[in-house]
Amino acid sequence: xxxxxxxxxxxxxxxxxxxxxxxxxxxxxxxxxxxPVARVLFAVDPVQEIVDEAVSLGADLLVTHHPxxxxxxxxxxxxxxxGRAVHTLIRNDIALHVAxxxxxxxxxxxxxxxxxxxxxxxxxxxxPDPTDPAGRRGLGRICELDHPVPLRELAAHAAKRxxxxxxxxxxAGDPDASVRRIAVSGGSGDSLFDAVRAxxxxxFLTADLRHHPVSEATQQTPLGLLxxxxxxxxxxxxxxxxAQLDEISDRHGWDLRVHVSTTVTDPWTAHAASAHSEPGAxxxxxxxxxxxxxxxxxxxxxxx
Numbered sequence: 001x002x003x004x005x006x007x008x009x010x011x012x013x014x015x016x017x018x019x020x021x022x023x024x025x026x027x028x029x030x031x032x033x034x035x036p037v038a039r040v041l042f043a044v045d046p047v048q049e050i051v052d053e054a055v056s057l058g059a060d061l062l063v064t065h066h067p068x069x070x071x072x073x074x075x076x077x078x079x080x081x082x083g084r085a086v087h088t089l090i091r092n093d094i095a096l097h098v099a100x101x102x103x104x105x106x107x108x109x110x111x112x113x114x115x116x117x118x119x120x121x122x123x124x125x126x127x128p129d130p131t132d133p134a135g136r137r138g139l140g141r142i143c144e145l146d147h148p149v150p151l152r153e154l155a156a157h158a159a160k161r162x163x164x165x166x167x168x169x170x171x172a173g174d175p176d177a178s179v180r181r182i183a184v185s186g187g188s189g190d191s192l193f194d195a196v197r198a199x200x201x202x203x204f205l206t207a208d209l210r211h212h213p214v215s216e217a218t219q220q221t222p223l224g225l226l227x228x229x230x231x232x233x234x235x236x237x238x239x240x241x242x243a244q245l246d247e248i249s250d251r252h253g254w255d256l257r258v259h260v261s262t263t264v265t266d267p268w269t270a271h272a273a274s275a276h277s278e279p280g281a282x283x284x285x286x287x288x289x290x291x292x293x294x295x296x297x298x299x300x301x302x303x304x
Contacts, residue, residue, distance in 0.1 A: 002254045004095050005033035007040070007061060010248045011097060014241075015109075019129075019137075020102040025067040030086055031095020037061050040245060042238040043261040044231050046096060051085045053261055054094050061095045063241065065103060065110070065234050068096065103237060105129055107136040110186035113236035115143050117161050118184070118205070126183050127195050140185035140192055140206075142199050148180040151203060151224040158205060158226055162236075165229035165264065166271040172214050173224035179203045186233040193217045207233045231266035 008028055020026045029046075041059040043050045046068040054062045068082055076083040089096055104110045105125075115122050125138025132138065149157075152175035159169040179202040185192055189206025190213040196204045197217075203224035217223055238260045249256035 001036045001038055002252070002256070003033065004028075004031050004035045004037050004061065007037045007245075007254075007256075008033075008095075008097055010245070010252075011063065011099060014244055015099040015102040015106050017102055019105060020100060023070075024101045025070050026098045026100050026102050029068050029096040029098060030089055031061070031097070032093075035060065035093060035095065037095070037256065039257045039259070040242075041259045041261055042242045042245075043263070043265070044234050044238060045265040046085060046098070047265055048081060048085055048088070049263055050261055050265060051088050051094075053263060055088065055092045057259060059094055059259070061097060062089065063097045063099065063245075065098070065100060065237060067098045067100055099241070103241070104186065105137050105139050107132070107134075108240060109137075110234055110237040111139070111141040111184055113240040114184050114186045114205075114233050115141050116240070117236040118143075118158060119161070120145065120182065120184065126185060126192060126199060140183055140189065140195070142201060143182050143184060145180055145182065148178040151175050151177045151179055151226075154179050154182070154203065154205075154224075155226055158228060162228055162232045163264065165232050165266045166268040167227075167229040167232075167266070168271065170209075170227040171225065172209075172218050172227070173203070174222065177202065177222065177224050179224055184233075186237065187230055190214070190217075196223070197221055205233075229266045229268065231264070 017026050037060040039059045040061045040063060041054045041057055042063050044065045046064040076086045078084045078087040112122060120143035122141045122143050124142050126140030126142055127138050128135055129137040151171055151173055155169045155171040181201045182203045183196050183199055183201045185206045188208035190209050193213060205226040207228050207230040209225060209227040214225055242258045242260045246258050
């Protein structure tokens with residue numbers, strides 16, 4: 001049975017911490033380096049629900065994509081939700097390790113997993129890492145489809161293949177526009193529009209797209225945009241990362257039991273679809289403006 005330090009060394013080899021952005025907080029948050037590790041749980045968010053799942057599972061190590069403490073702190077008191085998570089982990093001898101932007105740019109990384117979930121063929125990074133002579137690492141991925149499809153069909157495909165969330169998939173641009181070449185980036189991606197335009201792609205799938213950047217992007221070029229939930233675009237990485245650790249475990253004879261959480265931790269929990277498409281149409285709604293039940297979408301289900 002390997003020690004925590006042996007497992008985290010293997011994880012750091014997959015996602016070197018020095019490749020994380022300077023503002024990021026990656027690596028081991030808590031845990032005894034000499035403690036044995038037999039069971040590992042991967043998840044996107046280090047929230048209490050996931051911590052409790054790790055306890056129930058009997059995990060020795062929780063690996064998350066998002067940091068618990070992204071900014072400095074002066075307390076881990078259990079009176080705060082982050083401190084409570086730390087107390088729960090330590091009380092149950094569970095270590096926490098984070099791979100964030102160092103996993104985003106890895107080869108393979110977060111966007112490779114996203115492309116794989118969508119059956120897209122990766123042809124290269126969207127923003128190449130200048131320190132990678134092979135030209136494979138970097139932020140986002142440029143992908144190709146086997147044959148062109150309308151933007152609306154690509155949106156439906158993404159909604160089917162990514163984990164279900166309250167948001168689903170939003171699309172901007174001409175729904176009938178043909179898409180053959182597409183850029184993808186797991187997590188927040190509207191800072192990448194310059195790179196997307198330079199790549200000459202037909203569409204861009206990412207998360208957390210805001211009104212003004214989207215409006216400007218669609219005005220400048222006939223670009224199709226697909227906006228998914230942040231959590232949904234990063235969850236496929238958990239499966240990829242778990243498979244990578246499984247392979248390492250087999251190679252070293254560690255016999256680790258590696259799990260991926262299917263708990264939906266996207267913070268949005270419901271979506272009320274608009275009943276009318278014209279501005280001001282709400283004036284014609286029924287008594288009290290009640291929504292038809294079919295317009296309410298729950299996100300409590302597990303990933304597809």
